Amino acid sequence: MDTYIWYQKLLKPSWAPPSWLFGPVWAVLYAIIAVSFGAAGYMFWKGRISFFVLLPFILNLIFNLAFTPIQFRLQNNLLAAVDILLVLGTLVWAMVAIYPHAKWIALANIPYLLWVLFATILQLTITYLNWK
Helix, strand or coil: CCHHHHHHHCCCCCCCCCHHHHHHHHHHHHHHHHHHHHHHHHHHHCCCCCHHHHHHHHHHHHHHHHHHHHHHHCCCHHHHHHHHHHHHHHHHHHHHHHCCCCHHHHHHCHHHHHHHHHHHHHHHHHHHHCCC
């Protein structure tokens, strides 16, 4: 089934944003991610942080990039719900891990955190509403 049609047919809460909003929001968030995660990678490369501090950033990128194929290609709400929880968990871990080394990186990711919190609640709600 076509991805757009499939997503439109899902039961969604009344507070779900329109589909067109996701692209612009993610464009801004990916800019924040590129700069802040890139800075964390640079800090690791320069020996200023350990791999343990960098690890949640790497995992977050993997889980973040996996979400769209899971949700829209596989059309699997349950697996997407698990994945978005992993995005949220690794983001919090990354922010806590980097804070003692570069507070600005943690603070720069607050908009990303707020969106992921919202997206997690939305995905969990959609998963629940469409449970068969």
